[in-house]
Amino acid sequence: MTARNLILAFESSCDETSIAVVEDGKTILSNIIATQIDSHKRFGGVVPEIASRHHIEQITRCLNEALANAKVTYDDLTAVAVTYGPGLVGALLIGVTAAKAVAFAHHLPLIPVNHMAGHIYAGRFISDFEFPQMALLVSGGHTELVYIESENHFEILGETRDDAAGEAYDKIGRVLGVNYPAGKTIDTWAHQGEDTFNFPRAMEKDASYDFSFSGLKSSFINTVHNAEQREVELSKPDLAASFQQSVVDVLAEKTDRALDQYPVKQLVLAGGVAANLGLRERLEHDMAKNHADTKLIMAPIKLCGDNAAMIGAAGYVAYKHQERAEMSLNAEPGLTWNVAKSD
Numbered sequence: 001m002t003a004r005n006l007i008l009a010f011e012s013s014c015d016e017t018s019i020a021v022v023e024d025g026k027t028i029l030s031n032i033i034a035t036q037i038d039s040h041k042r043f044g045g046v047v048p049e050i051a052s053r054h055h056i057e058q059i060t061r062c063l064n065e066a067l068a069n070a071k072v073t074y075d076d077l078t079a080v081a082v083t084y085g086p087g088l089v090g091a092l093l094i095g096v097t098a099a100k101a102v103a104f105a106h107h108l109p110l111i112p113v114n115h116m117a118g119h120i121y122a123g124r125f126i127s128d129f130e131f132p133q134m135a136l137l138v139s140g141g142h143t144e145l146v147y148i149e150s151e152n153h154f155e156i157l158g159e160t161r162d163d164a165a166g167e168a169y170d171k172i173g174r175v176l177g178v179n180y181p182a183g184k185t186i187d188t189w190a191h192q193g194e195d196t197f198n199f200p201r202a203m204e205k206d207a208s209y210d211f212s213f214s215g216l217k218s219s220f221i222n223t224v225h226n227a228e229q230r231e232v233e234l235s236k237p238d239l240a241a242s243f244q245q246s247v248v249d250v251l252a253e254k255t256d257r258a259l260d261q262y263p264v265k266q267l268v269l270a271g272g273v274a275a276n277l278g279l280r281e282r283l284e285h286d287m288a289k290n291h292a293d294t295k296l297i298m299a300p301i302k303l304c305g306d307n308a309a310m311i312g313a314a315g316y317v318a319y320k321h322q323e324r325a326e327m328s329l330n331a332e333p334g335l336t337w338n339v340a341k342s343d
Contacts, residue, residue, distance in 0.1 A: 005078045009312035012095030013087025013115045015046045017058040021070035022312025026124050029070035031309040034058040041179045052090035059098050074106040081111040081315025085335025092331035100327055111315045112325040122299040122310035123268040130265040136255050139271030140166035143211045145258050152321050154337050157258055158209025165247050166273045168213040172220045172243055176236055187276050190244035193237025199246040204253050216246050248282045259291050266295045275304040
């Protein structure tokens with residue numbers, strides 16, 4: 001009988017406390033997520049100190065529930081995986097400390113996981129991965145195009161130079177009076193309105209694969225404030241549709257050009273903004289039209305946000321590649337990919 005590879009995974013990089021048990025990197029036995037949205041929405045964003053306190057309160061309960069729901073004990077586990085960056089330093093430290101305690105107490109290997117790799121490997125719950133592969137990674141703090149030549153080998157083709165797409169959604173959401181997180185509401189409104197404002201598509205035709213959404217955010221805010229000063233009421237659905245069309249156009253255009261230059265077997269869409277229906281619809285259309293031989297893998301919507309199941313999937317791959325951490329492992333809030341950016 002083949003031994004089971006059971007990874008106990010910890011995720012606490014921002015405002016979700018999550019612990020999961022994942023088998024062979026692609027079967028979720030449990031995935032407990034304690035969200036903090038209600039605690040942060042009144043501030044319009046995540047407050048690091050509050051996030052850290054909530055992690056301390058929730059992590060033991062989440063651990064017990066994850067093991068119970070998976071019907072396993074510590075003796076059944078193969079390894080412990082944990083997000084150690086990037087993220088909020090205080091929040092990361094809670095997960096790292098808990099994971100180290102479990103690994104030390106039960107003599108289990110400790111696997112360090114880059115949070116961004118976790119988002120990509122959420123796609124493994126949809127389909128087995130084939131390489132070479134491309135990932136469009138769109139989250140609250142990151143917007144990146146990643147070329148993955150082989151398993152666990154990442155090359156950054158392009159990244160955001162200022163605001164990430166998710167940040168821009170939350171910032172324009174505040175202007176429209178939408179509670180944090182704003183992405184889902186903006187997406188819903190966008191499907192009810194039309195692109196009547198024609199906001200800028202920054203760097204859309206730029207030769208690089210980098211992104212910039214700061215100018216779009218500023219243009220949006222200036223448009224709304226100017227209308228308020230003139231006491232003119234603007235259509236929120238049209239504003240949302242115009243904003244989202246700009247974001248989607250840039251993401252889709254850059255991805256399409258990258259796929260032309262780097263032929264791959266699969267394109268993975270991942271990260272919090274990957275739950276955006278407008279972006280999903282556009283990529284489905286473009287892939288069928290321009291890259292029919294490349295399989296589009298979109299992370300499950302319920303796994304687009306931060307969760308430990310994706311860390312378990314990435315942790316399993318890291319475990320296979322003999323990646324291990326010592327008990328000196330620390331949080332690295334500014335963690336980057338261990339590769340050089342492509343020219």
